Amino acid sequence: MTFVENVSQKLKALAHPVRLRIVMLLAKEGEDMYLNQIANKLEINRALAKIHLKKLERGNIVKSRIVLLDGEARALRYYSLGDFDIHISPELLKQEAEK
Template sequence: MGDLSGDRLVEVLATLASPHRLRVLAALTGGRAYVSQLARDLGISRALLQVHLKKLERAGLVTAHLELSGDGKALKYYEVTPFSLHLTPDVVAAAAATLSTAGDGDAPPKGTS
């Protein structure tokens, strides 16, 4: 993932902070899978799986491809996008220095609004 901005690091870590999404990534390390099969393998509904897959895709951790099956059905396959995340205190400090203030949930200091 190279040099991550603070905002990008927050996005990736927030995406990975879900047990469901970690399980999805783990399942996809064995190879690509289509939604229905992946939902069965993980024991969750397709609707819930889609929510997690969309978040993983937005974060750039998985990619999706549509393919036609032999009987003409469109199947959406997902696969892991190769990534490496190496966190050290220096990496966190460098990323923190680039954080935007949007969306951090903190109120502006008194007297500055």
């Protein structure tokens, strides 16, 4: 994957208001959350939250894991933030372009 492809994908993942709100929610809470928590907190449709979380995962902005509830035959999928660090300025792009 080229630099342009990689950066485009990451930026695209973060560029949508709903997705940015999800990311900021996870950052603020500081702990992992599952789908219904996120949808309820942001007051958005659950299926919609799911769609956006998928895009965030594809962009490696968010990770998820399934957690079995203690002693119970139930599981929740928890979402957490990846360790992205996106920095873009004319100078940095110039450096990259000259590689």
